[in-house]
Amino acid sequence: MARFIRSVRDARGLDAVLVWLALGYLGVFSAFPLVYNIVISLQTVDLFSLASFERPFVGLQNYRDVLGDPVAGTVLWNTIQFVVLSVVFQLAIGFGLALFFQQDFPGATYLRGLFLAGWIMPALVVGAVWSWILAGDFGVLNYVLRSLGITDRNIFWLSDPNVSLYSVIIANIWLGIPFNMILLSVGLAAIPRDVYEAAELDGAGAWQRFFTITLPLMRAPLGAVISLGIIFTLQQFDLFAALTQGGPSNASNVAQYWSWQLSFQTYQISYGSVVSVLMIVFVVAVAAVYTRSTRHEQSY
Amino acid sequence: MTSPQIELEHVDKHYGHFHALKDINLEIGKGRFVALVGPSGCGKSTLLRSLAGLESITGGTMKIAGETMNGVPPRRRDVAMVFQSYALYPHMTVKENLTYSMRLKRKPREERDKAAKEVAEITGLGNLLDRYPRELSGGQRQRVAMGRAIIRHPKAFLFDEPLSNLDAALRVHMRKEIRALHDRLGATSVYVTHDQVEAMTMADHVVVMREGVIEQAGAPLDLYDHPANRFVAGFIGSPAMNFVEAAVAETGDAVALEGYDGAVLPLGRKLEPGRRVVAGLRPEHLSLGEPDRSQIRVGVGVVEFTGAASYLSSAGEPELTVFHAGRTEVRPGETVGLTIAPQHVHLFDPETGRRVG
The missing domain is CATH 3.40.50.300 (P-loop containing nucleotide triphosphate hydrolases)
Incomplete structure (x- = not known):
């Protein structure tokens, strides 16, 4: 024991303790659930066998069942739209705002800070706020649209199957803009000012500076923001819970919400894990791209 | 041009x-x-x-x-x-x-x-x-x-x-x-x-x-x-020029330095007698010599050698720096004499800093 304490005091032992603590945490709370999830997806699990490890092994049958489910196609297409539209608009608006606040004008930093307000709010609260904005009969958005004469009857944002998914996407874009803006602002601030000045003297106009200096130098931050955006969007659960619950009739259902519904509403736990395993595979691929893009960060 | x-x-x-x-x-x-x-x-x-x-x-x-x-x-x-x-x-x-x-x-x-x-x-x-x-x-x-x-x-x-x-x-x-x-x-x-x-x-x-x-x-x-x-x-110039407060002598063609036993430097030009000035003496224009046969007597404070040249700093106030090409036997604590040619004595107005004469 005395030897152990001594080895902790002389840093070498301490290093080991710290490493094992971190690894232990990851093992218990990440690796184990991940592997256990994969195991479940290959077994038949019902409420009676939930507590035991010995369950009938069915191979890929669960995967066949899930992918054969008529809902699967809708959910996949919805998920693709949700991720692509959210990330594209979050990025475009976030980058635009980051460039805007990069200009030197009074109060730029304060205004930029205010944008963080949306980000620090819990997504459930954001969902509640948006459910009032989007409410069909008393919602603010309908009121605004009617006042402006853009529409003459209420749009049922959350209960019309044609628009419910886009309502969640709009709320999610709003939620993701601050994160995109802040991360890209940091990237922009890291580009030395005199590089722009040199380009200006070399004859580059504003657009040319953007395309030949800003964009290439922002490759790493943009890659990071896109990858993280995809991952965060695939984790977006609260907004669906608060706004549409995936409805009406799966019109706005996406993989992460469907997985939860299967596991904890209909108790088809194996099917729920199948969906999450498929998502994990995709997220791991995105994460690999992300780590690659951060490795290529520019040095000045 | x-x-x-x-x-x-x-x-x-x-x-x-x-x-x-x-x-x-x-x-x-x-x-x-x-x-x-x-x-x-x-x-x-x-x-x-x-x-x-x-x-x-x-x-x-x-x-x-x-x-x-x-x-x-x-x-x-x-x-x-x-x-x-x-x-x-x-x-x-x-x-x-x-x-x-x-x-x-x-x-x-x-x-x-x-x-x-x-x-x-x-x-x-x-x-x-x-x-x-x-x-x-x-x-x-x-x-x-x-x-x-x-x-x-x-x-x-x-x-x-x-x-x-x-x-x-x-x-x-x-x-x-x-x-x-x-x-x-x-x-x-x-x-x-x-x-x-x-x-x-x-x-x-x-x-x-x-x-x-x-x-x-x-x-x-x-x-x-x-x-x-x-x-x-x-x-301009390195080491920097020495500045010493001084007054133009009665004769008008020399200045008396303050703080150096009234050392008198001939100017080779006429100025208003009694006028207060600041004398600027470049370290490389001050040449070392015998104390008794020189214009300024100073106690040596520090001697630094770079090999090719020696730099002497006086012990008294205001400090004078002297650049001496080559080496010198002078050691701290000794007294040396300094001489400067009239055309190398720069004079400035103590108020405005402008060049005088």
């Missing part, structure tokens, strides 16, 4: 309440190498950046090659700048860095390659064209920054302390190289530095600035021989 390439008339620059440049008047002839020199915050960099168009002036006119440049954006001024940080494009190879301006003008590839090769030849970057800036040493980056300017054949080269990030030996080497390049290209150069040695050795016209004002402008040796005021006298 040929027609002026750069003309500044009554140029003013305010940052809010801060008056950064005050009524700057300057003419720079074509093919000249002009150094702007002064302590930090004197406005030399602001002046250079105003020439580049990176800062806008708030008053006066600024002309480059006869054209008024007030309000003209940097990319339409046809001047090239070498930055202190080099400001290379980190995501481009050396070749791409050099030819960036040509690509913006959509020059054909063959022309760009040819120009890049020529410039690489001139600047000694021959085999580095495909490297990225991060793979280069400080001196090589400096050459790329210069090459990027040269390739454009601009109306003027602007240098913003380009050597201050290099080590001492390389700095001395690059000094000569930049000057040689300037001569070879027949360029007009404006060179900002806080290092008066750099200014003196490289430029054919030195502009000394302080607090937004041009204190004196002229040929390097003119500034050294006839400093217009106490600031310029103290700024």
